Amino acid sequence: MTNSLLFGISIFVYFFSMVLYVSYLAFRSESLGKVATLTLLAGVVVETAAIFLRWFESYQMGIGRAPLTNLYESLVFFAWTVAIVYLIIERKFKIKTAGAFVSPFPFIIMAYASLTPNEIQPLVPALQSNWLISHVVTCFVGYAAFAVSFGVSFLYLFKVKAETRPGKQEGTFLGYLPSSEVLDEVGYKTIAIGFPLLTIGIITGAFWANVAWGTYWSWDPKETWSLIVWLIYAAYLHARITKGWRGNKAALLSIVGFSATLFCYLGVNLILSGLHSYGGTS
């Protein structure tokens, strides 16, 4: 299968972009930073080609469906959205330093995906729905935004600590980071992108469940965990407008929120069971 070859190449490219972003932070060389961004972009281009090729190949096999329906495909799509959302945020807010914390995600996710079965399989009837695409796409772009916010929130915590101990920042990577206010703001802005998307993702999922099974909410573990993630980010949003919860506590909630997101996505399948088709690695 040629799509796997392209996916394999993208893993390598993502690996190099991660190395470059970390070196950029370590050596603080602008040109390294530029190369890091271009490498990540190259990874995205290769992966985009791979995804479309897989889509095309599924049609050649007579199955014909968007590549979004099993664990492998969802991991691949997740890596792709994290990289794209990060590139957009980096460009918009000029925070290349967050790259060292975000660029490992596409690499690790792709490397993990390469360990899961990747044949193109036909869809069981319940998954043959247009709601599937809107549900999966909105959820995953939301998750990707949360991943970026997670990286930025980490930076925020480092930076705030450094700011309270003045004088020691110069010459370390901490001095190179944007101010804690900017990091707080970017952390919030990315969640402000992710939260509505997750909301739409949960609603389209509920709508689809209602069409397919006649219940929009059945408290299955996947649904419940997506609600948990949603509640944590709702708490984050209100924490940020509360005196005394702004800053540190909000950043912690963003980190907790993304940990819950990862659990919702992978932990539920690997540890808990449910209706969802990504179940196990079968």
Next chain:
Amino acid sequence: MPEDNKVKQKQTDVIDKIWGIFISLRLVVILLLVLSVLSIVGTVIEQNKPPQEYYHLFRPETVELLAKLGLLDMYHSWWFTSCLALLALNIIACTMERYPLIMKGLRKPNTVLDEKLEAGLKDSAKIRYSLPSETVEKRITAIAGKTFSGAPVVTDTESGRHFFYEKGKYTRLSFFLTHLSILIIFGGAITGSLLGFKGYVNINEGETISAVKVRQGQNTDLNFSLQCNSFNVDYYDNGAPKDYRSDLSVIRNGKEVIRKTIRVNDPLSYEGITFYQSSFGSIPETVTLEIRGRDGGSLGNVVAPVGRQVDIPRSDVKIEVADYREHFHMQDGSEAGTVVGVNIYRPGTAPEGVWLFEAHPDMNRHGEYSFVVKNIQLKKYTGLQVTKDPGVWMVWTGSVLLVAGIMMAFFMSHKKFWIRMEKDRKGRVEVTAGGTTNKNKHAFAAEVAGLIQSFREVSK
């Protein structure tokens, strides 16, 4: 102060304090986090399983304790429901508290840029022009009109001519949308659970039903009948089902009112009741058995309709087909293929129930007879999930409002912008401009700076 008043004072203090807690964002944050932790518990302890599964997992005392605490059906427990109710009260209190403030934001604003207003504006500037005032007015209103679509409110006072622009006034309502929509969703869920039902029914191909089994095990009569005209399945090459569909007719007073082929993801609705394709299967209609005597010689075939006793030839023994399994598992877990469960009635003794194996006739000797399963005539049935949920439209309405409200809250704001034109002592045109917004002030400051820059360039 008289004693009486003091008591009253104290009471209002307490009420104020409780109110203060209810509208505090701290409570919201804590409540949302408590709800998420409780929900986690509900996914770790699997909910609503058959009791034997819990006894398999935990010690009996533990199961009883969990059941008593409501942890085996916690999403319906009093304490989980109370947390949701508390959240609802919290939202109502917050909405009441913010109502006047939001309404104030919607009231007709000051359309005149007077000194007091000017002093309060952060992003404002003064520009002098040596152009005729008509030219200046034409050019700068053209620029401002591009950013704030729509005509300005123009007011002439003795201090000069004032232009007022406004955009996104109604986005101030986003608070109501985001928060009240959650109450609407709750309302929909409550309506559905009080007035709706969830049920299940199997219909054999060609047959008609007029009642369904609901969760609690009792039957609910429908006001109409539902007929399954036919049922079909397509398979992929690997044997997985690709598509299954039932051709259904709704029949009322003997007449067909709707006919539709339903499939997974494409249900049929009639009078608020929806039928979802959920499962399928087949059950035997008649089974043909060859009966052999002690010596192995054939005594002939019998055709046994399911559930009816038929005579074994040349004897007073009767046999009845009562059960059927497509994939039968032996005690050691191995699969033995298709089996038919029969009861053998010998005069004067209790009936004997045995399994007859289609693939292993050698295992089918029972007393003086042995049996060969010759043919099983199957009939297909379709399994339908049946739901009535009169609250579901509220859930979707609330959902749409929620998304709209969140989008508005995050990506839109109420912007106000004023321009004042006057003549200074030397007779030059002096323009003062500035604006305010309720959200995302950094971005707005940049926008205003851009506008003012364009105003400056007018005289070039």
